[in-house]
């Protein structure tokens with residue numbers, strides 16, 4: 001099968017974006033892994049597949065696959081790149097786009113300054129909805145890791161699951177050693193994205209994320225949202241926060257429980273290509 005694709009990134013979190021509307025696409029986990037492979041394929045953190053929606057209330061459906069082939073519920077940087085993709089490919093002329101993902105519906109706004117603003121929906125904090133094994137909902141939980149260390153984390157779902165640990169300095173945070181242990185922790189039955197957040201002030205944090213199904217990425221949109229939600233729940237942050245990720249900055253706003261998280265940031269095209277799968 002020959003596939004046309006566009007390589008894109010949101011702050012260095014990179015994607016192979018495929019128009020599944022004008023081309024017939026059948027993607028298996030092993031085809032996804034091949035596409036995402038940085039030596040034997042095109043190379044990306046996630047593959048995004050744009051499809052015709054089966055719901056009249058939305059303009060598009062888009063599916064998200066991690067580099068390991070797993071399909072996931074939500075992707076923040078991917079949502080911004082999706083919005084730029086469907087406009088650049090003239091699949092829509094709208095600047096406000098409603099899209100269906102596996103975790104629900106989102107509204108994306110492509111702004112005149114080329115930034116994309118995404119209503120990421122209402123975060124879920126109840127353990128059963130994350131999912132995370134805990135007796136009751138709390139702003140912090142203690143996670144016993146395999147190496148014997150104990151990590152205090154916040155647990156948040158942005159449609160996809162996130163654990164958020166506080167660190168003094170992200171540059172020296174044990175992302176490589178603790179990230180995989182958190183990602184695969186038995187208390188997260190669907191695994192989890194592991195964020196390491198340094199609070200710089202009530203409106204500014206630094207964040208690194210070891211992503212479920214990928215490893216550490218240069219940026220994680222849902223991870224930035226989850227980190228701000230957890231920071232606010234822990235009483236450390238205001239409603240509007242600048243999140244400094246290794247690949248760049250996101251603006252995150254959350255007015256509190258029951259309210260949606262709004263994420264604003266860039267989306268970039270890199271190149272168009274074709275690949276034989």
Ligand SMILES: N[C@H](CCC[C@H](N)C(=O)O)C(=O)O
Pocket residue numbers: 013045046066072073074075076077078160161193211212213214217219220221222223
């Ligand atoms: N690795 C994530 C999916 C991609 C999220 C990230 N790339 C973002 O920008 O939100 C997961 O397994 O839930």
